[in-house]
Amino acid sequence: MELKRKDLLDIKGLDQEEIQLILDTAESFKEVTGREIKKVPTLRGKTVVNLFFEPSTRTRTSFEIAAKRLSADVINFSVSGSSVSKGETLLDTARNIEAMRADFIIIRHPASGAPHILARNLRSSVINAGDGLHEHPTQALLDMFTIRERKGKIEGLTVAIIGDIAHSRVARSNIYGLTRMGARVRVAGPPALIPAEVETLGVSVFYDMEEALSGADVIMVLRIQLERQGKNYFPTLREFARLYCLTQERAGHAKGDAMIMHPGPVNRGIEISPEVADGLSSVILEQVTNGVAVRMAVLYLLSGSGEI
Amino acid sequence: MSEKVIMDPLGIGRALSRISHEIIERNKGTEGLVLVGIRTCGIHLARRISEKIKEIEKSEVPVGILDITLYRDDLLTKKGHPAVRKTDIPFDLVGTVVVLVDDVLYTGRTIRAAMDELMDFGRPAMIQLAVLIDRGHRELPIRADYVGKGVPTSKTAVIKVLLSEEGTEDRVILRED
Amino acid sequence: MNLLIKNGRIVDPVNHVDQVADLLIADGKVRQIAQEIPVTPDAEAIDATGQWVVPGLIDVHTHLREPGFEYKETIRTGTMAAAAGGFTTICCMPNTKPVNDSQAVTEFILRKAATEGMVNVLPVGAITKGCQGEEITEMGDLREAGCIAVSDDGRPVMNSAVMRRAMEYASMFHLPVISHCEDTNLAEEGVMNEGRVSTELGLRGIPNASEDVMAARDIELAALTNAHLHIAHVSTQGSVELIRRAKEEGIRVTAETCPHYLVLTDEAVTGYNTNTKIKPPLRTLKDVEAVRKGLREGVIDVIATDHAPHAQVEKEMEFDSAPFGITGLETAVAIALQLVDEGVLTVNEMVLKMSGKPAKLLNIDRGHLSVGAVADITVIDPRATWVVDPPQLKSRGKNTPFEGWKMKGRVTHTIVGGKVVYKG
Numbered sequence: 001m002e003l004k005r006k007d008l009l010d011i012k013g014l015d016q017e018e019i020q021l022i023l024d025t026a027e028s029f030k031e032v033t034g035r036e037i038k039k040v041p042t043l044r045g046k047t048v049v050n051l052f053f054e055p056s057t058r059t060r061t062s063f064e065i066a067a068k069r070l071s072a073d074v075i076n077f078s079v080s081g082s083s084v085s086k087g088e089t090l091l092d093t094a095r096n097i098e099a100m101r102a103d104f105i106i107i108r109h110p111a112s113g114a115p116h117i118l119a120r121n122l123r124s125s126v127i128n129a130g131d132g133l134h135e136h137p138t139q140a141l142l143d144m145f146t147i148r149e150r151k152g153k154i155e156g157l158t159v160a161i162i163g164d165i166a167h168s169r170v171a172r173s174n175i176y177g178l179t180r181m182g183a184r185v186r187v188a189g190p191p192a193l194i195p196a197e198v199e200t201l202g203v204s205v206f207y208d209m210e211e212a213l214s215g216a217d218v219i220m221v222l223r224i225q226l227e228r229q230g231k232n233y234f235p236t237l238r239e240f241a242r243l244y245c246l247t248q249e250r251a252g253h254a255k256g257d258a259m260i261m262h263p264g265p266v267n268r269g270i271e272i273s274p275e276v277a278d279g280l281s282s283v284i285l286e287q288v289t290n291g292v293a294v295r296m297a298v299l300y301l302l303s304g305s306g307e308i
Numbered sequence: 309m310s311e312k313v314i315m316d317p318l319g320i321g322r323a324l325s326r327i328s329h330e331i332i333e334r335n336k337g338t339e340g341l342v343l344v345g346i347r348t349c350g351i352h353l354a355r356r357i358s359e360k361i362k363e364i365e366k367s368e369v370p371v372g373i374l375d376i377t378l379y380r381d382d383l384l385t386k387k388g389h390p391a392v393r394k395t396d397i398p399f400d401l402v403g404t405v406v407v408l409v410d411d412v413l414y415t416g417r418t419i420r421a422a423m424d425e426l427m428d429f430g431r432p433a434m435i436q437l438a439v440l441i442d443r444g445h446r447e448l449p450i451r452a453d454y455v456g457k458g459v460p461t462s463k464t465a466v467i468k469v470l471l472s473e474e475g476t477e478d479r480v481i482l483r484e485d
Numbered sequence: 486m487n488l489l490i491k492n493g494r495i496v497d498p499v500n501h502v503d504q505v506a507d508l509l510i511a512d513g514k515v516r517q518i519a520q521e522i523p524v525t526p527d528a529e530a531i532d533a534t535g536q537w538v539v540p541g542l543i544d545v546h547t548h549l550r551e552p553g554f555e556y557k558e559t560i561r562t563g564t565m566a567a568a569a570g571g572f573t574t575i576c577c578m579p580n581t582k583p584v585n586d587s588q589a590v591t592e593f594i595l596r597k598a599a600t601e602g603m604v605n606v607l608p609v610g611a612i613t614k615g616c617q618g619e620e621i622t623e624m625g626d627l628r629e630a631g632c633i634a635v636s637d638d639g640r641p642v643m644n645s646a647v648m649r650r651a652m653e654y655a656s657m658f659h660l661p662v663i664s665h666c667e668d669t670n671l672a673e674e675g676v677m678n679e680g681r682v683s684t685e686l687g688l689r690g691i692p693n694a695s696e697d698v699m700a701a702r703d704i705e706l707a708a709l710t711n712a713h714l715h716i717a718h719v720s721t722q723g724s725v726e727l728i729r730r731a732k733e734e735g736i737r738v739t740a741e742t743c744p745h746y747l748v749l750t751d752e753a754v755t756g757y758n759t760n761t762k763i764k765p766p767l768r769t770l771k772d773v774e775a776v777r778k779g780l781r782e783g784v785i786d787v788i789a790t791d792h793a794p795h796a797q798v799e800k801e802m803e804f805d806s807a808p809f810g811i812t813g814l815e816t817a818v819a820i821a822l823q824l825v826d827e828g829v830l831t832v833n834e835m836v837l838k839m840s841g842k843p844a845k846l847l848n849i850d851r852g853h854l855s856v857g858a859v860a861d862i863t864v865i866d867p868r869a870t871w872v873v874d875p876p877q878l879k880s881r882g883k884n885t886p887f888e889g890w891k892m893k894g895r896v897t898h899t900i901v902g903g904k905v906v907y908k909g
């Protein structure tokens with residue numbers, strides 16, 4: 001079985017077998033990342049371009065390490081602010097990069113659908129590293145990988161996703177992926193942070209956090225963007241934290257062996273308390289480690305799509 | 309198209325016994341010796357050899373597993389990638405004598421990839437090669453130290469090694485067009 | 486040179502005419518409708534066998550972009566597109582640069598239209614200066630200069646008191662007030678309809694309520710002021726119901742919808758095609774059905790295009806950054822015919838909603854084929870099939886959501902004042 005696609009734009013378009021393949025492949029790459037020499041020659045001579053229109057040291061570094069461990073050359077383009085203000089469109093920028101013979105373009109962009117513009121117009125493989133409020137597919141893959149590694153399976157688990165669902169691409173990708181893999185997904189947050197008709201994606205909606213956590217196998221806490229304050233999604237961060245901060249006591253409503261996840265960076269004391277973030281059930285650092293293996297798997301599998 | 313069995317269970321067993329004896333003899337015992345099987349058949353063969361050596365010498369020779377996919381030289385030229393499975397080398401390679409084990413030696417490219425991968429795990433004192441079948445047509449300057457059976461073949465022929473670990477009877481089949 | 490249109494199906498709903506006959510045009514006027522009018526040497530003959538001969542179509546909602554945005558469209562290219570789409574009269578919205586909020590701009594548009602335009606152009610003046618929503622314009626002057634209505638299309642008047650005064654004042658000059666109903670606070674930074682699809686695509690949503698609350702407000706203000714309120718581009722079930730009730734209560738309200746709200750839902754946005762980004766946004770099937778029903782039942786009086794051309798580079802942007810608006814002059818007839826095919830409208834209703842009704846709401850003597858009427862006439866081949874290929878559009882705006890659609894029905898002749906301005 002192979003991944004028959006040029007680009008990885010979203011989880012929504014992946015079927016169960018494809019997700020399975022990526023996770024299985026990532027398992028082999030995790031072994032590689034545990035070696036003394038963590039580098040294999042697989043993508044020697046290939047060029048990977050990180051095209052980041054939003055600052056994100058984490059995701060960029062993770063992709064960079066993944067590409068380098070596959071022996072690819074990595075070039076980082078950070079575009080601060082909007083390219084439009086410089087009179088250059090996204091497509092112009094991308095065509096320029098492709099003219100430099102990039103095999104992969106990894107794009108992070110504040111506008112939903114920006115990677116799709118590239119994918120439609122370029123021959124390079126495009127990997128979505130987070131677009132607007134839409135998706136962050138590799139994050140969901142590494143989350144699923146981490147869950148599967150810990151719990152031995154995804155099917156049948158109850159996963160509670162807590163916080164700003166509406167503005168979270170991590171939430172969307174995980175909702176698509178987890179439901180496709182047979183998990184029961186709950187989302188919880190104040191009504192203004194729950195996107196319209198989200199039930200149609202196969203999740204159940206809770207406003208009460210404790211109810212949402214009750215009996216959960218996995219708790220996924222989302223980062224709350226501090227800028228959301230003052231837009232009346234909720235009155236203050238203080239009250240948000242009072243209602244939705246994952247504390248030790250609240251975590252007790254989930255199953256005893258529930259694992260706690262967060263895509264990072266963490267706002268300690270706002271969406272998650274420091275004891276929980278650093279506690280035994282927290283897999284936050286494992287998520288980071290697994291991120292590299294999953295991204296290596298994605299690069300490897302896409303390079304075999306025969307399109308590049 | 310013709311198909312014929314060129315090794316039966318007894319033949320395979322005898323060949324592996326002989327290879328095991330040769331390994332012990334050449335290395336004057338099992339001191340510092342490790343076996344590394346190349347996925348998938350090589351693993352089974354390495355484990356069998358380890359068993360036989362244990363019967364003869366009463367000492368344990370550890371077995372590692374090598375998946376050479378990521379080191380293949382045809383990855384970027386071929387459409388569609390083979391599945392990557394785990395490599396498992398549960399011992400330190402530095403200073404050891406590694407006997408690489410594979411089922412069929414053909415162009416030598418698999419062995420080239422395997423040696424590159426091994427080197428990335430550490431610097432062995434020596435690498436030797438054991439194969440069940442040597443069918444010729446080398447494309448690289450590589451030869452086996454231990455050979456179960458040399459089989460002259462045409463380039464279009466197909467050799468299949470079937471082993472009981474995979475749920476079939478032990479057999480080596482040669483298929484010619 | 487006279488024109489003789491032979492053997493077409495003459496559909497003139499205002500005069501209750503629907504028959505196969507010949508139509509003779511002389512001196513720019515309809516001279517005679519009869520069987521077998523003989524061909525004379527002083528008349529050019531058009532064979533309209535199997536085709537429909539209808540009053541020239543009137544679009545009450547067009548953006549011509551000139552002055553100020555000539556790279557998107559000009560009066561020349563916009564009226565060429567209108568002619569190709571079968572429109573003989575179009576009303577151009579005031580959101581140009583400068584905004585059409587003064588006699589000078591109105592006169593500029595009319596002068597340009599007279600020299601370069603292919604069809605009749607009727608300017609719509611602004612409700613407030615600069616469409617800023619604060620001070621009302623000199624509507625007396627605008628009327629005198631040639632404006633036939635007022636509107637702050639694209640930038641709705643959010644202050645209810647300003648809207649009230651504007652309606653009161655406009656009614657004095659019998660100017661319809663065309664309202665783009667949108668509560669911009671509710672719409673926020675939305676770029677598409679709020680619902681399942683916006684959630685899936687991760688695009689910010691615009692709820693139906695943003696249209697409905699403003700429709701409700703403007704209807705109440707129309708009741709208060711007795712002004713003629715015309716609600717532009719109706720897209721929601723809610724506003725259809727509000728308009729229905731207002732009409733039942735005798736409030737002076739008319740309404741338009743556009744072809745795209747009749748055949749497209751927010752599903753079309755999937756894939757982030759910026760040529761589906763418009764305001765109001767494409768809604769859900771439930772809304773499309775309600776708008777169709779409203780159109781059939783007469784709650785919605787008129788089909789307008791809201792032709793809003795943009796340059797390709799502007800639409801090649803990220804969905805969030807691309808401007809709102811799609812072109813529509815050249816696809817409207819085919820989409821309207823699709824509705825006829827699907828049984829939503831009869832041929833007569835379709836023609837009425839694209840000629841007679843718009844003329845009536847604008848108070849102009851057009852939209853019928855009475856003997857002596859100005860010979861603005863559109864000839865349509867209802868069976869001609871074609872595929873929408875943006876580069877072939879006459880408009881500078883290639884931003885159509887119908888790219889690649891197989892259409893049935895095409896304009897073969899557009900005649901303005903007795904002159905053929907377009908031949909398909």
Ligand SMILES: [Zn+2]
Pocket residue numbers: 638639665717718764765
């Ligand atoms: Zn409007």
Ligand SMILES: [Zn+2]
Pocket residue numbers: 546548578638639791793
């Ligand atoms: Zn408009």
